[in-house]
Amino acid sequence: MIYSMPRSLDALNPRERRIVTVGAGLAALLLLLAVVLPMQHKVSELDQRIAHKQDDLAWLRSMAPQLAGLQASQPRALHESLVVVVDRTARQSGLEHALVGSQPSGDGGLNVRLEQTPFDGLISWLSQLHELYGIRVDAADFDAAGTTGTVNASLVLRAR
Numbered sequence: 001m002i003y004s005m006p007r008s009l010d011a012l013n014p015r016e017r018r019i020v021t022v023g024a025g026l027a028a029l030l031l032l033l034a035v036v037l038p039m040q041h042k043v044s045e046l047d048q049r050i051a052h053k054q055d056d057l058a059w060l061r062s063m064a065p066q067l068a069g070l071q072a073s074q075p076r077a078l079h080e081s082l083v084v085v086v087d088r089t090a091r092q093s094g095l096e097h098a099l100v101g102s103q104p105s106g107d108g109g110l111n112v113r114l115e116q117t118p119f120d121g122l123i124s125w126l127s128q129l130h131e132l133y134g135i136r137v138d139a140a141d142f143d144a145a146g147t148t149g150t151v152n153a154s155l156v157l158r159a160r
Contacts, residue, residue: 082110082159085133090114093125109138109158116145122153134160 009017080088083102090099098117105111114122119142129135139156 082135082157085135085159086110086112086129086157089129089133090125093121093128095121095125098122105156109156112153112155112157114151114153114155116147116150117153119149119151122151126155129157136160 009020012020083104086102087099090096095114095117098114099112100115101111101113103111126137130137135157137155138158141154143152144150145152
């Protein structure tokens with residue numbers, strides 16, 4: 001068939017030959033635009049994606065020692081009740097005068113009420129509870145107390 005194409009083309013008059021040649025050129029251009037260029041664009045996108053994933057993997061590998069260190073510094077498990085830990089750490093943080101009540105809730109949490117407490121000291125204490133004991137704040141309600149920088153707080157604390 002390929003050998004018969006030039007003979008078939010020779011059999012056409014010059015005008016028809018030009019139409020067939022231009023049509024073949026347009027068909028090749030259309031094939032290039034419709035198939036090859038989108039595929040080349042997709043391959044380029046995938047190459048970029050692979051390079052990005054390789055960069056992410058290299059970063060994760062470089063962070064592995066730090067992540068392993070974080071795992072070793074996880075909060076220690078509570079060997080005391082939540083009430084005891086909260087009361088002891090509040091005293092150690094100088095918040096014993098502000099701690100006016102703590103009451104276990106039915107779902108394993110602890111409702112804590114602090115009044116006239118320095119906000120910065122309260123946040124520092126909550127950070128210590130979280131970092132050292134894994135105790136998180138499930139709910140918090142703060143009201144301004146009489147002096148600047150002091151608050152009344154109602155907290156729901158929960159051990160992990």
